[in-house]
Amino acid sequence: MQRRQFIAAGAIGAVSAVSQSSAFCMNDTGGKRIPLGLDGHSMRSMRFKKWKATQLIEFAAEQTLDAALFNGLHYFESLEASYLKGLKDLADRHEIKLYTGAGGIANNGKQFKDTWGTAEELLTTGIRVAKTLGSPVVNVRIGSIDDRFLDGGIQPRIDEAVRVLKASSSRARDAGIKFGFENHAADLRSEELVTLVEEVGTDVCGLMLDPGNGLWAMEDPMKHLETLAPYTVCNSIRDYTVWPSEDGAIFQWMAVGEGMMDVPKYVDTLASANPGMPIFVESISNSARPIPYLTREYWKAYPNLDASQIIDFLKLVRKGKPAKIDKPAEGQDEKTFDQEHERNEFLRSIAYLREHCGAGLKS
Template sequence: MDRRDFIQKATVGALALSFPGNLPAFTKEAPMGIVVHSYGSRWNSKVASNKYPGFANAVDLLEHCYKIGAGGMQVVVKDWSADLIKKVRDRREKLGLYVEGSIGVPGKPEDVARFEQEVKSAKEAGMQVLRTVCSSGRRYDAYHSAEAFTELQNKAVASLKLAEPILRKYKMKLAVENHKDWRAPELVDLMKQLNSEWIGVTLDFGNSIALLEEPMEVIQTLVPYVFTTHVKDMGLDEYADGFLLSEVPLGKGILDLPKMFALCRQQNPNVTFNLEMITRDPLEIPCLKDEYWATFSGVPATDLARTLRLVRQHKYASGLPRVSQLDPEGRLAAEENNILACLNYSKNTLKS
């Protein structure tokens, strides 16, 4: 059995051991869930809004996900009290939703106790999968030399090796995201170094465009390791130093979402699809500035040419959406409307 088959069977097997009898429905054909970052304006909001009240904790978000027809959520797990753990578990079971966590990996040995407590909290709340990142920010913003990025890679391996025994102990999956940091082959190399059934990938559908990668090639490269996903569609436009990149409502951007969903399901029948629709101004990807290239070596000029050609051929027709000009209530409304539009597209077109 090769590693690809092993991971897929291990994922199914771990879930089967966690639930008596048949696997729960949410692991098969659940509606799409929601990543907490989709609610950047509403999560712990300081805006007093009657129509869009803020979410103070994971239970508030879970209740809202149920209300709007989402299948579950992915939420930050940090410093949860025993009372919050119980409430999340009870409401998850009552509502029939899945819950995944977002967690930080231990940076050094003295962080392991904290990490174990958060994994334990997630397990007690009914989670099976935890998403993480191993970088401090976007590659082209946070790292300014090849040596700095190599140091990140080495630290990531060390951190995940510290995490792995805890994950194995609690039978929890940890999924590293392609978070505008790792190009897909680099993330595969990381997976191969770790070679653990408990560590895989959070497959983000659109982030890697910022690293000049072709979206479908990213899916095909990383899908053998997929535990969970960040679903999004992307809009593009030009600017002087490179291109602009935005999350846009599903079906309005350039991604072949039906094919991406099919590839993920084919590889891992129990994969979850989690919407990360971040409502914000476009991100500037300064790929025509020298500083952008400081951490890259061996990236062919054809990748840059292909990406810029993609931008010019698929410029967002109505202009990429912006929200910084809106008042707080307007930003809350735009955020909710985008999420509802994505859920509707997912249900009617993606059948998820």
């Protein structure tokens, strides 16, 4: 099947396949609101206060959210069935839908960890956890842009991920779970994601879509979305800015509504393609990162990429302006500062989405 044919055919199949719980409303285009959720990574500094899934569910309930995403097994104090069922009961009491992830599944990836065994064993556990918690997906990924610089480039990592997913696909189908393959830390571009999903099979594999990581991979997140929205089964959202530098560009993620993203258009496009899917806020900011595309070394990560494929990204670079970096006040504990900064940024993000994008069923 040609890629263009795949996009057309996959759009129909993916849109119908990603219908979520009937408790969730359709998107705002029909006058109904969009489920709004917490990506646990938004509150990552709360790990110093020993926050795990229980505390994050309670925080989501305090903010009257509709869903929570735990994009890795490290959020759970135990993987025993009794503990997981207790979490499900807690979430149900607060009318919070849970989504889960398993992490990296490329055994040959730079960041792969064997904490839960091989990639196949990790997926077996991830599917079981998702099933117990009522998650319609188990999110997976390769790793980061560093994988593009390994011997052979990114393709051996893609091949390994496809192999692992195919080996686990029957188990996922039996459980009624779909894989959500994430574009993570600039490891994959949209054309690579489409090819991967096609090879695994759209009946069992969709995408965990992250616009911030799309930008990092030298894509305009809005164009990125247009291609990938029909295959998306889970997502995280944050805003961004990007600006020119001597070696190429520098980007920084921001609170939703405070950067360059046309957030209402982004949310409407994503929600229209995926009725009932929550919009998860993964706020990350206060850290500028380079994209040195004017250096020869950087292009070793993209041997098959044509310069014409980053035109939309380059247009963004020309429009963007630097963002400030907030720092702790003199004498303020850095951990406390990070916790307060993350909380405030998350709250600003969900407030914007509620006011401008029709997000939040309980608003």
